[in-house]
Amino acid sequence: MFVFEPSRLTYDSLLQTLQIVPPTPFAEQDFLNMFFQKTYKPIPLVYNLVLAMLWRHPENVELDKVNVVHYCAAGSKPWRYTGKEANMDREDIKIGRSFREVIDHGLPEPAISYIPAPSAA
Template sequence: VVGLAKGLRKVKSAYPLVVAVLPDVPEEHRQILGSQGCIVHEIEPIYPPENQIQFAMAYYVINYSKLRIWNFEEYSKMLYLDADIQDFLNMFFQHVYKPIPLVYNLVLAMLWRHPENVQLEKVKVVHYCAAGSKPWRYTGKETNMDREDIKLLVAKWWDIYNDESLDFKSAEAPSLEGEAFSKPSIMAPCPNRQFHTSQLLLLLES
């Protein structure tokens, strides 16, 4: 997320980065986000229906909680920067949202599955979602991770992350940390069960 925030500053984004976090995201991580100018919102998790839990992997349980973005009524427009549940949202909101083109959401697998559709020099946003592609855990040992284009994109991420000139500069970073959404929800109430995840939801005010 820090890398994303700095990347947005590099291209002189005019809008703040809103980060939705679940209750178990550590305070230390929230402070880091705030120090980089992110607006931190805490949201409550959403669980799959009781009769489907046995079939749901933890990863997909997390994705249900991302539907909370539809309760962010204080924003007239949002740009959602995580494509992991794009098809999930398509089923329910196909007439409400507008998908973004490949150049603004390069899923790395496109590099070897549909290379004819990728113009790497024009790509603006990279989604490091392929196994082994996370820059902070990159080893180059996983399948396809020894490709030169992958190495280039990982190096670009680190260049931005390590660029101190892109750090947020303000006496006090904007933050709504700790403030959970309490507006009437379009979602069903969440059962009171323990839930752990450090996954973050990334949004842009527009």
């Protein structure tokens, strides 16, 4: 996620810096990480769970609170889940299974079909 307030000064500085920095493997992502390194503020895992966290630091992940999963690892795309993956008990595979169930069967109907609003009267 990238959020900033538009600024002509920042824009000019970005362009100047871009002229002197060598290309990197992840292009704009690497460049922006370098340029904004002193103002970087990570967001909580519940809003950007990178699957590698499940493998490297599972003690820091509360899956029941996660709202957004970032499928950036090779082979982690849930729409490629077949149900025959190795390690079917791994948490990332379970997430893929849930994703596949939604694709195949759709989302369950909500308990109410409308959101009640207070009366204007």
